[in-house]
Amino acid sequence: MRAMICSNVMLRVAQKNSCRWLSSSSAAAIEDLPLQFLRASDPANFDKDTFQRKDVVFDKSSGKPLITSTLKTPFMREYSLHGESYKVVWDDGVVSEYQRSWVKKQLDLWGKSDIQRVMWNDLTEDRVRTSKDLSMGFEEVLTSNGQAKALKALYQYGILLVTNTPIDDRCSGSVATVASALGGGAKKDDTSVLNNYLKGQNYDRLEGVVDGPLRTLYGTVWSTSTSDQSAGASTADSAYGNESLPLHTDMTYIRDPPGLQIFTMVRPATTGGESLFGDGFAAAEKLRSVDPTSFRVLSELPRRYRCVDRVSGWHLEASGPVIALNYGRVVGIRHNDLDRLPDLPPEGVEDVDEFYKTVNRAHQAWDKILASDDIRLILRLQAGETAIVANQRCFHGRLGFSLDGYSSRVIKGCYVSQDEFESRLRWEGYHV
Ligand SMILES: [Fe+2]
Known part of the structure; x- marks a missing residue:
């Protein structure tokens, strides 16, 4: 040699x-x-x-x-x-x-990879706002360096705060452009939402473009103001009300829920309506350490989820465990108790009563973790601030708010598919 x-x-x-x-x-x-x-x-x-x-x-x-x-x-x-x-x-x-x-x-x-996921709790609004990793400006997200930085935050923490998002008549375009910047798709021609935005052209219902928001039953860019929702898009969800929303992940009722969820605050509520977030991976690891039996139940038992919209006719159902594992590693969270159907024992279960006791015990242990204050990050999003979460990891929810005027609290948002999000992470060199 x-x-x-x-x-x-x-x-x-x-x-x-x-x-x-x-x-x-x-x-x-x-x-x-x-x-x-x-x-x-x-x-x-x-x-x-x-x-x-x-x-x-x-x-x-x-x-x-x-x-x-x-x-x-x-x-x-x-x-x-x-x-x-x-x-x-x-x-x-x-x-x-x-x-x-x-x-x-x-x-x-x-x-x-040298870069590892960071499980978090006790995260505060102040820390998010002052963190160079967890907070960045809208214009920066559109640059290639900014995209890499944003994807790193979403890989490591599953959450990112974006400030100064344009919310005038370009708001839908701003939301769609963030989706384009962090999703897949062409970035160099006029079929890209991002490229059109950078050239001064606004998003227009995604006609003629191939990247950007995931199309779902809620349309592409949705709004919690029903008057601003696209024609025919569903509003059959508690997100369109004003009560508090428990921590959850979105679209548990489709086989592969969205990878990113983008929330842009257009108009905060006068009273209440603070946004809630929580690290689902940290919650799962906490459950694994304090109650391994319940962790095993929630990672093995498929739960059923459903969404029905009587007006538009949508009916979606999917199933999957609350905690998805890959060779023992937590890789996904599917959790929305408002959309979860009652459990049916799997085939072959002989002691039905014991099955329900075991499942309920596991879910109570999970709820106990989600109810603890240290897992709840409360953000008072101001107009023009955008929170982005990795939807298969990070919970979101909100505190209740008062309705002083029609649609006092308005958020616009959209999804990016898990396929596109994971592809971007892989291309950045992360192990997903
Ligand atoms: Fe939601």
Whole structure:
């Protein structure tokens, strides 16, 4: 084995598949990736225009896959770092090149990211407003650096406060533009809400654009003022009243609830109406530590959720556990008791009475955590302030408010799909 270190070039000759740089000054870690993955990820294996794989072998006529893969582990003969790109020579003579930034991103995606989620409680309004991580201006969110910063906050904390959102006649456009900035989609042509906004064109019912808000039964950009709601959009939800709303996540009654929820305060209530938020992941971890049996029940038992709108005709139902796990890690929260249907014991349950006792005990333990003051973040959103939450993690709710005049408290908002939100996080290198 030998290594050569030059001014801008580092060369490593490998005898086996595992090896280490001799220079500790290098943060390079291409060798930490599986060689099978690295070889398959050779940029030459991907079409330059479609980015689809070219190394998949199948019969061109029938489409049937051809079995050609070998179980032989690829062997890296040598690799070197030239500025910002690696050059790898394989034992069969193939030479592959990889961008250093790409290597780092793959390591992050593989779960080696330095940035971890932050579980929070005891979070205060003052801390949110003064935090450089949790609060930023509307104009900043529209920049590429601002988007990265916002996504980092939403990955780490699941919540972000955006100030100075335009709420004049551009309000719907402002809300949709934030969704476009933090969602997927084209960002470089006139099919992008964000790009149109930056060029001075306002959002108009999403005609001709391909990104931005998720379309749901509530339309695209919704308003809690029924007079401002899109024609035909549903208002069959307690959000359109003035009573308090317990902490919940939205649209539990669809299989994959929205990933982001964007709330822009247009007009605060004169009295009451403060916004509530809570970290569902922190609540789940708290339950896991204080009552593992209840945690297991809420992470294994599918609960049923429903939304019915007699006026518009919508009827949606879905089911899923309150706490979604992936290899033991909490990855999602589905919780809205107002939309949850009574439980039915799963097939095979013999002691029905014991089933209900166990489920009720688990849900009471969960409610006890959600009722504690330390999990409730109360924000007094002012006109033009936008709260964004990761809907499959962060609860939201509100305190009751008095109706002194028609629609005294008005919020406009929209959703971003979980697919688009997760894609953005993955592209930023986060492990989701
Ligand atoms: Fe809600």
